[in-house]
Amino acid sequence: MNRGRLFVISGPSGAGKGTICGKLLVDEHIKISTSMTTRQPRQGEVDGEDYFFVSQEEFRKIIDERGFLEYAEVYGNFYGTPKQEVMDMMRDDFDVILEIDIQGALQIKEAYPEAIFIFILPPSMSELRKRITGRGSETEESLNRRLNEAMKEISYVDKYDYCVVNADLDAAVDRVMAIIIAEHSRVSEDVRTIIEWYKEEI
Numbered sequence: 342m343n344r345g346r347l348f349v350i351s352g353p354s355g356a357g358k359g360t361i362c363g364k365l366l367v368d369e370h371i372k373i374s375t376s377m378t379t380r381q382p383r384q385g386e387v388d389g390e391d392y393f394f395v396s397q398e399e400f401r402k403i404i405d406e407r408g409f410l411e412y413a414e415v416y417g418n419f420y421g422t423p424k425q426e427v428m429d430m431m432r433d434d435f436d437v438i439l440e441i442d443i444q445g446a447l448q449i450k451e452a453y454p455e456a457i458f459i460f461i462l463p464p465s466m467s468e469l470r471k472r473i474t475g476r477g478s479e480t481e482e483s484l485n486r487r488l489n490e491a492m493k494e495i496s497y498v499d500k501y502d503y504c505v506v507n508a509d510l511d512a513a514v515d516r517v518m519a520i521i522i523a524e525h526s527r528v529s530e531d532v533r534t535i536i537e538w539y540k541e542e543i
Contacts (some may be wrong), residue, residue, distance in 0.1 A: 345437060350362055350440050353490070357510060374426065375389065376393070409422055409424055410427060442494075447500065
């Protein structure tokens, strides 16, 4: 009855989804899924913490065994979400957070429709522009490209179960946490387990 759930969190670059996911980890019953990749580790990255680093051959073998909830090829390297790791954590009563892009989220919707999908929105496009330019690494051309990409991503918000506007970080974290708590009270496939549990008390 207390089995963990999978929460998929997406949103445009600059919306603050990574920061929100990090703050959710104050709850000891929440874990973030570690992705697998074929790219080489960067300085300071730890295998099994930042990513699971594997060879192209090993990654393709896991694809053939249908061992990913989702995967994609980006600039010649593969990235994916290992299914078994996520299922093991949920079986151990942890809620699993997966921060992922729209394409990956749609793959997971096909592979594991029981997941809960949360979209993080910026308070406005002007605020999003301010957050991206605040990083100090964008040309006007790349900034406009990022904003156009953000609008494309936002158009997928109706594919998600919830949306949270990140105008105030603490309030946005509280809202996502409220969604997680509410999902554990949803009357769904657990209802038979609940009824059987009460019967045992008679």
